[in-house]
Amino acid sequence: SKAQLFEKGTKVNITFNDVAGLDEAKVEVMEIVDFLKNPKKYTTLGGKIPKGALLVGPPGTGKTLLAKAVAGEAQVPFFSMSGSDFVEMFVGVGASRVRDLFKQARDKAPCIVFIDEIDAIGRARGKNAVMSNDERENTLNQMLVEMDGFGGDSGIIILAATNRPDVLDSALLRPGRFDRQITIDLPDAKGRERIFEVHLGPIKKSKNLNVKKLAQQTPGFAGADIANVCNEAALIAARNGKSEVDMQDFNDAVDRIIGGLEKKNKIIQ
Numbered sequence: 615s616k617a618q619l620f621e622k623g624t625k626v627n628i629t630f631n632d633v634a635g636l637d638e639a640k641v642e643v644m645e646i647v648d649f650l651k652n653p654k655k656y657t658t659l660g661g662k663i664p665k666g667a668l669l670v671g672p673p674g675t676g677k678t679l680l681a682k683a684v685a686g687e688a689q690v691p692f693f694s695m696s697g698s699d700f701v702e703m704f705v706g707v708g709a710s711r712v713r714d715l716f717k718q719a720r721d722k723a724p725c726i727v728f729i730d731e732i733d734a735i736g737r738a739r740g741k742n743a744v745m746s747n748d749e750r751e752n753t754l755n756q757m758l759v760e761m762d763g764f765g766g767d768s769g770i771i772i773l774a775a776t777n778r779p780d781v782l783d784s785a786l787l788r789p790g791r792f793d794r795q796i797t798i799d800l801p802d803a804k805g806r807e808r809i810f811e812v813h814l815g816p817i818k819k820s821k822n823l824n825v826k827k828l829a830q831q832t833p834g835f836a837g838a839d840i841a842n843v844c845n846e847a848a849l850i851a852a853r854n855g856k857s858e859v860d861m862q863d864f865n866d867a868v869d870r871i872i873g874g875l876e877k878k879n880k881i882i883q
């Protein structure tokens with residue numbers, strides 16, 4: 615079966631309200647929202663709108679969510695593809711997929727093109743590339759051709775995500791390409807509390823739930839882990855026939871997620 619490589623210019627309903635914390639990153643991407651909504655305002659004095667920004671941070675911290683929120687706030691279509699989708703491709707296919715993606719984006723501009731795990735394509739030579747070097751390079755070159763081929767007034771803004779900015783080919787980081795970097799860190803206790811609040815929204819929770827305590831008990835958790843905890847706690851409570859989710863269910867869910875994270879880390883080591 616053919617893998618679905620990118621979402622085709624789907625409309626998104628996600629807004630900045632769905633993204634908890636990340637206050638500094640939000641301020642930076644708000645500018646991008648305004649570029650998409652009012653391009654003329656920026657180009658009248660001869661300035662060029664940036665073509666892309668790199669979102670840098672650990673897995674599960676909300677990079678994809680934030681990119682979708684940019685599209686949602688600007689009310690433009692969202693195209694996405696993941697660098698890792700290209701890992702097992704035949705020669706020539708990667709480059710043609712990139713060409714295809716940008717053709718669709720040009721047709722639907724203004725829009726956001728999101729490239730997750732750009733390091734899978736954009737690794738500098740010889741840095742433990744997963745895909746064959748020729749194929750990776752063809753794909754990367756096509757991306758550079760596409761980026762250089764549209765002007766700042768095209769209405770296309772590319773957001774790319776990585777947790778390994780250090781391995782990226784410097785060609786990607788040149789002025790006029792991904793010359794802006796937006797850092798997205800793991801949330802601190804306050805940030806975790808706010809993320810819990812977002813994900814507790816749809817959950818039938820008991821009144822004794824201490825969100826602050828939950829945030830304190832989950833150092834090192836990314837937003838994705840917290841979303842996972844909330845869902846797991848609701849399932850645990852339901853399994854035990856409860857009518858609401860209480861602190862005990864959350865503690866059990868946290869233990870379970872920590873167990874999972876430890877296993878994952880063991881595999882990586």
Ligand code: ATP
Binds near residue numbers: 672674676679730
């Ligand atoms: P990866 O690098 O693994 O692709 P990512 O940084 O793109 O991860 P997302 O896919 O955006 O992370 O996050 C996964 C899910 O975790 C989100 O859909 C959301 O449910 C939750 N999440 C992560 N960060 C936040 C946040 N700041 N606020 C609310 N929810 C969050």
